[in-house]
Amino acid sequence: MKSNVARLRLEALEEREVPSTVTVTVTGIHVSAGGPHLLRIDITGDGANNSVTIEHDAPTTGRIRILAGSGTTLTNIVGGVPGAWVVTNTATQLTIQPSGLSNNYVENVSVNMGGGNDVVILKNLRATAGVFTQITGSLTVILGDGDDQLQVQNVEVKQNVSIYGGIGKDEVYYLAPASTDQNIVGGNLLVDLGLGNNIFTVTTPASTTTPNLEVKGGSVTILSAGGDDVVRFGNSTTSTTSVSFKHSGPGATVIQTGGGKDRVLVQKAEFGITNIDTGGGDDRLRLQDAIFGLLVGLLGAGNDVVNLVGTSVFGGGSLIDGGPGSDSYTGTPPATLTLISFP
Numbered sequence: 001m002k003s004n005v006a007r008l009r010l011e012a013l014e015e016r017e018v019p020s021t022v023t024v025t026v027t028g029i030h031v032s033a034g035g036p037h038l039l040r041i042d043i044t045g046d047g048a049n050n051s052v053t054i055e056h057d058a059p060t061t062g063r064i065r066i067l068a069g070s071g072t073t074l075t076n077i078v079g080g081v082p083g084a085w086v087v088t089n090t091a092t093q094l095t096i097q098p099s100g101l102s103n104n105y106v107e108n109v110s111v112n113m114g115g116g117n118d119v120v121i122l123k124n125l126r127a128t129a130g131v132f133t134q135i136t137g138s139l140t141v142i143l144g145d146g147d148d149q150l151q152v153q154n155v156e157v158k159q160n161v162s163i164y165g166g167i168g169k170d171e172v173y174y175l176a177p178a179s180t181d182q183n184i185v186g187g188n189l190l191v192d193l194g195l196g197n198n199i200f201t202v203t204t205p206a207s208t209t210t211p212n213l214e215v216k217g218g219s220v221t222i223l224s225a226g227g228d229d230v231v232r233f234g235n236s237t238t239s240t241t242s243v244s245f246k247h248s249g250p251g252a253t254v255i256q257t258g259g260g261k262d263r264v265l266v267q268k269a270e271f272g273i274t275n276i277d278t279g280g281g282d283d284r285l286r287l288q289d290a291i292f293g294l295l296v297g298l299l300g301a302g303n304d305v306v307n308l309v310g311t312s313v314f315g316g317g318s319l320i321d322g323g324p325g326s327d328s329y330t331g332t333p334p335a336t337l338t339l340i341s342f343p
Contacts, residue, residue, distance in 0.1 A: 020048035020072050020116070024094055028081035038107040038136070039064065039081070039096065043120075045113035045144070054109065055123040056133040063087070063097040064106065064133065069119060108137035117147045117168075126156040126182070134158065138187070143170055147196075151175060152183055160187035160217070165194035169227075176205035176212040187217035188251065197227040197260075202245045204236040204267070211243040211270075219251030226258040226279075234267030239289065239310060245269040257283075259300075266290045278304070285320065287312050295337070299323050306342070308333060 025042040041064075043052055051069025056062075065088075068074045073091040081096065088095035111120055120141060126134050134156035141150055145166035153175040163172055170193045174183050182205070191200055200222055205212035222231055234244035244267060247253055252273040255264060262278045265286045272293040276285065282302045288309035297320035299306075304322050308331025315336060322341040329342050 020050045021046045021075055022050050022052050022068060022072055023075045023077065024052075024066050025077045025079070026066075026081060026094070026096060027079050028085070028098075038105050039098070040107050041066070041109045043109075043111040043113075045116065045118060047114040047116055047144075049116045049118065049146075050113060051119040052111075053121040053123065054125070055121070056125050056128070058097075061097055062133055063095060065096075066094040068092045105136045106133060107135070108139075109135055110140045112142040112144070113148065114144045115146050115166075116144070118143060119149045119151075121151045121153075122155050123151075123153045124155070126154055126184075138162070149173070153177070154181040154183065156182075156184040156186075158186040161185045161189050163191045165192065165196070165198060167195050169196045169198060170194060171199040172201070173199075174202040174213045176203065176207065179206045181205065181212075182207065182210045183213040185213070185215045185217060189215050189220045191222045193222075193224040193229070195225040195227060197229065198224045199230045199232075200224075201230070201232045201235060202269075204234045204240055204242050204244050206242070208242050211246040213244070214246045215249050217249045217251070219249070220247055220253040222253075222255045224257045224262075226260055228261045228281075229257040230263045230265070231255055231257060232263075232265045232267075233269040233290075234265070234288070236267060240268055243268050243270060245271075247271050271295070282325075292318060294318055295320070297321065299327070301325055303327065305329065306339070307331060 023044040027040040050072045053067040055065050057065045076089050076094045078086055085096050085098050087097050136158045138159045139157045139161045142164045145168055147169045149171045151173050172191055202213045253271050254275050256277045259280045261281045263284045264276055267288040270291040274292050274295050276297045278299050280300045280302055283299050283304045286307040290312045292314050294315040295318040299322050301324040303325045304327045306320055306329035318336055319338040319340060327342050333339055
């Protein structure tokens with residue numbers, strides 16, 4: 001006898017993409033007829049994959065625009081800002097254009113994206129043609145866990161800049177593709193990329209008279225907890241007169257990449273007292289046409305390579321210690337630079 005076996009068929013549910021949400025809070029401060037008009041911008045992600053851009057998009061109007069990328073919607077909270085200032089307020093764009101063009105400032109910008117693979121772009125937040133849209137306070141960006149990317153182009157921050165990654169491959173780029181572009185930090189610069197195969201890059205600028213990134217205030221700290229990391233100042237494929245980075249402030253520069261096969265590449269950059277610690281692993285340190293007030297390089301255990309290219313200047317007492325391993329170098333070190341643990 002045959003038995004009938006009932007079969008249960010499950011229909012597949014239709015897949016629907018749910019837009020990720022970024023909450024934008026803009027607060028007006030000291031709003032008066034004579035100004036100054038100050039804006040505080042807070043961006044909060046929802047833990048999913050998000051993309052958001054903060055930019056000054058009209059050089060002669062003082063207009064600040066916040067844009068949602070593909071798959072992201074904005075929830076905008078605007079408080080203490082006159083209604084006449086709000087030009088556009090939609091799920092994809094928030095545009096604020098204060099009156100009194102010569103007295104508009106962004107006081108502080110805070111970004112916390114949470115988890116997910118996020119992209120954050122900051123663009124053209126500088127004084128231009130008498131319109132002041134630079135960040136007069138501080139900039140804080142928390143990318144969170146995930147494979148995240150931050151792009152900073154033509155942005156001036158009068159006080160401190162703090163950038164935090166998390167677990168995942170995080171990428172931070174300082175860009176200056178136009179001849180008038182320059183990124184400026186008035187206080188300390190801290191970039192803590194967390195755990196992962198991370199990238200920090202300051203590109204070679206289009207300008208031949210101003211550096212891409214200049215830190216005028218205190219210290220510079222670039223950290224990565226582990227992984228195969230890349231820290232790059234300058235990305236020209238040939239010798240260049242354009243300065244990628246200049247640290248004109250009184251503090252020191254510290255670059256620590258942790259364990260892994262790390263690369264620290266410095267091209268046409270100017271530092272004061274600098275410590276580069278690549279930790280364990282087979283690391284590479286390439287120095288081309290750079291200036292160091294004093295350099296201490298610690299490459300740790302591993303088979304490390306140092307490339308001295310062009311003509312770099314080192315303050316007296318500078319040294320690079322290859323650590324345990326089969327280390328090698330190319331180029332000719334000047335008398336002010338001592339190589340230790342190299343054959």
